[in-house]
Amino acid sequence: MPDWKSHLRHLFDRNKPVPREAGDVLAFIQDTVGPAFRELKDEMASFDYDARTQVDDDAARIAFYDDDGSESFRYTIRLRTMRVPNFAFPSINVDGDEARRHQAEALVNGETEHDDVMGWPENALIRDVLRAYEEHIHWTT
DSSP states (O other): OOHHHHHHHHHHHTTOSSOOOHHHHHHHIIIIIHHHHHHHHHHHHTTTOEEEEEEOSSEEEEEEEOTTSOEEEEEEEEEEEEEOOTTTOTTOOOOGGGGEEEEEEEEETTEEEESOOTTOOHHHHHHHHHHHHHHHHHHHO
């Protein structure tokens, strides 16, 4: 499936009120985000650029470092759990854990960039990291 079609599917699927399991987001972080970040880190090393990745149980991050060793940029995807408001979906009768929505939230330098990147393919994640980094460079140099 072309990348833009999966992006379009994600766009329309993310507004469905049915909450996904936290385990689905955790598997996405481990199976898709982690490998994407490692691939980008390895490619950046071929340009002698210091990039480091870290994959934890509930988050993955890639950070870029300046020549002096200081972190200049960080892109993180983490599990975020939120309550589904009852007033928004009155036709759905959910209680307890069922009333929660689990997302793969993307942050750039600690600030939310995308509410939910769950389901994005590896190449879309890498392109988004590079887009955010290019914007970061534009505003900081």
